[in-house]
Amino acid sequence: MALLELRDVQAGYGSIQILHGVSLHVNAGEVVSVIGPNGAGKSTTFKVIMGFIEHLGGEITFESKSLVGQRPDGVLALGLGYVPQGRVVFATMTVRENLEMGAYLERDKARLAQSMDFVYSLFPRLYERRRQMAGTMSGGEQQMLAMGRALMMRPKMMMLDEPSLGLSPRFVDEVFDKIVDLARGGLTVMLVEQNAARALEISDRGYVLELGRNRFEGSGRSLLDNPEVRTMYLGGALVN
Amino acid sequence: MPSATGAALEVRGLRKAFGGVQAVDGCTFAVPRGQIAGLIGPNGSGKTTTFNLLTGIVRPDAGEIFFEGANVAGLKPYEIFRRGITRTFQITRVFREMTVFENMLSVTGLAVPDRVARERAEALIAFVNLTHLRREYAGRLSYGQQKLLEFARALMTDPALILLDEPAAGVNRTLLQQLLEHIHRLQAQGKTIVIVEHDMNVIMNHCARIFVMDAGAVIAEGPPAAIQGDERVIDAYFGRRRAAAARD
Secondary structure (H helix, E strand, C coil): CEEEEEEEEEEEECCEEEEEEEEEEEECCCEEEEECCCCCCHHHHHHHHHCCCCEEEEEEEECCEECCCCCHHHHHHCCEEEECCCCCCCCCCEHHHHHHHHCCCCCCHHHHHHHHHHHHHHCHHHHHCCCCEHHHCCHHHHHHHHHHHHHCCCCCEEEEECCCCCCCHHHHHHHHHHHHHHHHCCCEEEEECCCHHHHHHCCCEEEEEECCEEEEEEEHHHHHCCHHHHHHCCCCCCCC | CCCCCCEEEEEEEEEEEECCEEEEEEEEEEEECCCEEEEECCCCCCHHHHHHHHCCCCCCCEEEEEECCEECCCCCHHHHHHHCEEECCCCCCCCCCCEHHHHHHCCCCCCCCHHHHHHHHHHHHHHCCCHHHCCCEHHHCCHHHHHHHHHHHHCCCCCCEEEEECCCCCCCHHHHHHHHHHHHHHHHCCCEEEEECCCHHHHHHHCCEEEEEECCEEEEEECHHHHHCCHHHHHHHHCCCHHHHHHC
């Protein structure tokens, strides 16, 4: 039984349709990557799951409950965490305040404190920097903070949109290591990545999207080794 | 030293950092006169920053930009524009509450009488097949039509070099086909065109020469078939496994 399942999902922005029928599933405990060239619909897939954009067709279920028509806070409350692209942290808030924002749906103070301890134990650096303004931290630290914030609701599954984008090589390693740690701890993970090789390397399975449709799927290893997947990024056959 | 190669545009060692991010890091390339060239690369590789440097919107930290025999690096946007480099934007920037015709005449610094400017505006509106919409507010045009308008407006100064930033994004197939035909007609008139574009069908089928950027520098150049088979380019787009990345 899949934890998250999308069947023939269509979505877009205003009059522009981006997803023309995407189907995928994520089983509990898996790490699944969604890759594909620009404009494939990777981030759009995440946004429609979270209820940020208009759903135009198809079915989305999480633990067999439909997410269609849910608002983002409703999706969060069901146990689906989301780390947006570009390390969107509250720059003028401290690290601690950012983490508190991640638990804004949590009413139980004791549980909030537990979550805070849990996140600090996963990211000791965030504890060290808890009083620092988030905007003054490096890109890699901000990415860790965005991940920690998404974990404050103790989600069953976390979706990460381009976690390595714009990070220096050292932080790229750190971010992928942390994702592997979280997965080993039992968290289900789905990630969208431009750096397909690195994402597939740590993934049980992957989906390759192109122009809003499924193109390839398989184990992380099989997609890594598929020359067709590698070259599709540079476009199809030449007309001439 | 100006180029002796007959290049319309020659960029050497261009660099620009924003805070700790080295967006453009020793970018070097030369675009032959009268060609349609493509500038591609993964997200964040420095393409748009390069366009911003070429048009003076952003001042380079280092490097040279030779155009028409002179180094234009560091000049003001309007100075570069008047020398004959023009551009369009990823997200169109038309004046929504002005008509199509008024948008065309909003271009300042034309060294021609008003009557000539009006005639030129009419001719360019016709060139992009928007004559039937010339009195319409630009904000009421479809997104694709706004792109055509922005493109036509960019031609008001009769530029020698035209930089197009993602012309295909958000444009339907029919309008895109029209836009590509216009681009080829400009090339036939001797203009040089550089296109930044993610739609590989556009790049691979319409550019004679392709420059590939990764991490702020040009890592490969050549005709489409060579670029499609270039392992360095494939790696830039697909990423590399950890062991392979660590070896560099």
